[in-house]
Amino acid sequence: MTSPSAQPPIAIGVDVSKSELVIAELYVDGSFTHRSLDNTIAESERYIAELLEAGFAGRVIVESSGHYQWPIVLAAVDAGVDVRLLNPLQAASRRRGRVRKTKTDRIDAEILAEMAWTERNLPAAFVRSRGAIRLRQLLQLLSQLERSIQQIQATLRAHREASEYAGVTPAHTLADLEVSLSELKARRRALRRESDEQARSLAESTTAAAFARLPGITASCAGLLASELEPTARANAWVAYVGLDVSVHQSGKFQGRGRLTKRGLPYLRKRLYQAGWGAAMNTEAGHRYYRELRHRGRGHKEALVIIARKLLRAAHALAQKPHQAVDVERLFALPA
Secondary structure (H helix, E strand, C coil), rough: CCCCCCCCEEEEEEEEECCEEEEEECCCCCEEEEEECCCHHHHHHHHHHHHCCCCCCCEEEEEEECCCCHHHHHHHHHHCCCCEECHHHHHHHHHHHHCCCCCHHHHHHHHHHHHHHCCCCCCCCCCHHHHHHHHHHHHHHHHHHHHHHHHHHHHHHHHHHHHHCCCCCCCCCCCHHHHHHHHHHHHHHHHHHHHHHHHHCCCCHHHHHHCCCCCCCCCHHHHHHHCCCCCCCCCCHHHHHCCCEEEEEEEEEECCCCEEEECHHHHHHHHHHHHHHHHHHHHHHHHHHHHHHHHCCHHHHHHHHHHHHHHHHHHHHHHHCCCCCCCHHHHCCHHH
């Protein structure tokens, strides 16, 4: 655990795979020690306990890898260790800056350890509870399930339509497949209810109630926003987290058309889009604002995204002052 000087490491990087954790421990003299552990909860907890016993007080950086990172991350959180979950893109930019283009698990772990010690632009310490992680997994499952349902539905509809145009009998199993699709949709509804209940259990009730006062924001959508979005983050960070920010493509006099980055949770973005639709169709001020956007050349989807982004920024303001009134006319004041 310790270097020859008997001092604890100053920073640690962990490269994660399904079965193994490759760890690089950085010391104050710039040297590294390395170790490999089985990627299990027991091994992760034992390693973190050894770190604390040695007097470690630095940061641990773990590169996000879908779900394989949870044993080491949660072991660190439970022990009160400062652990940062890093986007792979951020680590990749540091890796590209190296003169030697060698890539191994040990080198990747060393890069993460160096970033833990020197990088200023790191994500905040990871503090999410297991309940919050469960909600995230439920929403990811729901998003993937919805895509699958759309694909199956389109496939079955196309087959039935093609058979009708050709005047041939469709597949004998088509009716059974359509029944299975209906059952899958029922499971989706149950999953929605489960995710909504999980969000309500995590959301701060005052904040969720404030969000629900916004036009188009249902109680379930308000609970999702209140449970997923960090109140202390800036409004732009909320927009980026949901993936409603616009990418910029510009070079010299060329100005490309911006597109949504679509980062973050697709399901949360979809719910906000639906909220924008509800606000545009069910409030006089929202519908007036939507018509003005369309008059100025915005497409239907683009106008709804603009309204969804406006609702998200309004929710951010309410997160800071939950008891302030919601002025719908001011919210949807026509652009100059």
